[in-house]
Amino acid sequence: MNTLVLSATLVAISLAPSLASATPEGDLAAFRSYFKQRFPTVPFNDYVNGVYALDKDRRAAWEEFESFSPPYEDAVALGKKLFHTPFANGKTYASCFHGNRGVRQNYPHFDAGSGKVITLEGAINACRSSNGEQPLGWKKGEIAALSAYMGFISRGKKIHVVVPNDERALAAYERGKHHFYAKRGQLNFSCADCHVYNAGNHIRADLLSPALGQVTHFPVWRKKWAAGDSSTTGGLGTLHRRYEGCNKQVRATPFKAQSDEYVSLEYFHTYMSNGLKVNAPGLRQ
Numbered sequence: 001m002n003t004l005v006l007s008a009t010l011v012a013i014s015l016a017p018s019l020a021s022a023t024p025e026g027d028l029a030a031f032r033s034y035f036k037q038r039f040p041t042v043p044f045n046d047y048v049n050g051v052y053a054l055d056k057d058r059r060a061a062w063e064e065f066e067s068f069s070p071p072y073e074d075a076v077a078l079g080k081k082l083f084h085t086p087f088a089n090g091k092t093y094a095s096c097f098h099g100n101r102g103v104r105q106n107y108p109h110f111d112a113g114s115g116k117v118i119t120l121e122g123a124i125n126a127c128r129s130s131n132g133e134q135p136l137g138w139k140k141g142e143i144a145a146l147s148a149y150m151g152f153i154s155r156g157k158k159i160h161v162v163v164p165n166d167e168r169a170l171a172a173y174e175r176g177k178h179h180f181y182a183k184r185g186q187l188n189f190s191c192a193d194c195h196v197y198n199a200g201n202h203i204r205a206d207l208l209s210p211a212l213g214q215v216t217h218f219p220v221w222r223k224k225w226a227a228g229d230s231s232t233t234g235g236l237g238t239l240h241r242r243y244e245g246c247n248k249q250v251r252a253t254p255f256k257a258q259s260d261e262y263v264s265l266e267y268f269h270t271y272m273s274n275g276l277k278v279n280a281p282g283l284r285q
C-alpha cells in the first residue's frame with residue numbers, strides 16, 4: 001500500500017471512470033469494472049464493508065467490536081420507538097413508509113410529481129410536515145436514529161436507485177456526478193481523487209475506502225462523533241454529515257445538509273452502489 005501525501009501527487013489511471021460516459025447505466029458499468037480491476041480479490045458484495053474490505057487487521061478488530069453489543073444498538077432501539085410513536089394526529093411514520101417493510105434501498109427516490117429527488121431523511125421530514133409536526137434537524141439526533149432503524153430493518157435488501165428517463169432526474173444525477181468528479185477546496189481534490197483513484201492508499205493514518213459501497217451502511221456510528229457527544233445518538237451521523245466532513249478535509253466550504261447539491265451527490269453516489277446490500281447502520285472510526 002502506498003502512502004498518499006496531501007499534494008498534487010495523485011495517481012492517474014487510464015481505466016478510471018470519469019465524466020466521459022454518457023448514461024447512468026454506462027457510468028455504473030464503468031465504475032464497477034474499475035474497482036473489479038483495481039481490487040481483483042475483493043468480492044463485489046464485500047464493498048459494503050468499506051475499508052474493512054481491504055485490510056485484514058482492521059477488519060478483525062472491527063468484527064469483534066461489531067459482534068459484541070455494537071454501540072449503535074440503543075440508537076436503533078430509540079429509532080424504532082420514535083417510528084412507532086403516534087404524532088399528535090394519531091398516525092405514525094408507518095403511514096408514510098408502508099409500515100415496517102424496510103425501504104432504505106429505494107432512496108434517494110425521484111418523485112415525478114414534484115420533479116425532485118428525495119432522500120430518506122427528506123422523506124422522514126416530509127412525513128412529519130404532512131402530519132402537522134415540526135421537521136427534525138438533518139445531520140444527527142432523532143433523524144439519524146430513525147434513519148438507522150429504517151436502515152436496520154432494510155438490511156440485506158439490495159440498493160435499487162432508479163434514474164428514470166426524465167430530464168429533471170437526469171439533471172440531478174449529472175449534478176451529483178459533477179460534484180463527485182470536480183476538484184474543490186484549497187487542496188484541489190475531488191471525491192474521486194480520494195475514493196476512486198486512491199482507494200486502498202493511505203492518507204495520514206487513514207486508509208481510503210472505495211466509493212463503491214460507501215453509502216450502504218449510512219447512517220454511521222463513528223467513534224470520533226461519539227467521543228464528542230455521549231448521548232444515545234451521539235455517535236450517529238447521516239451521509240450528509242459525512243459529506244460535510246469530507247468537503248472540509250480539502251478545505252472547501254461545505255454545502256448544507258439536504259441542499260440540492262448534496263441530494264444530487266447522494267443520488268449519483270447511491271446509484272453507483274446499486275445491487276449491493278443495505279447493512280446500515282455501520283460502525284466506523
Ligand code: HEC
Nearest residue numbers: 050051189190191194206207208209214220242246250284
Ligand atoms: C482528501 C481525501 C478525501 C476526499 C477528497 C474525500 N474524502 Fe471521503 N473520506 C476520506 C477519509 C480519510 C475517510 C475515512 C476513511 C474511509 O472510510 O475512507 C473518508 C470517508 C468517507 C465516507 C465514509 C465511508 C464509510 O465507510 O463510512 C464517505 C461516504 C465519503 N468519505 C464520501 C466522500 C465524498 C462524497 C467526497 C467528495 C465530496 C469525499 N468523500 C471526499 C477522505 C476523503
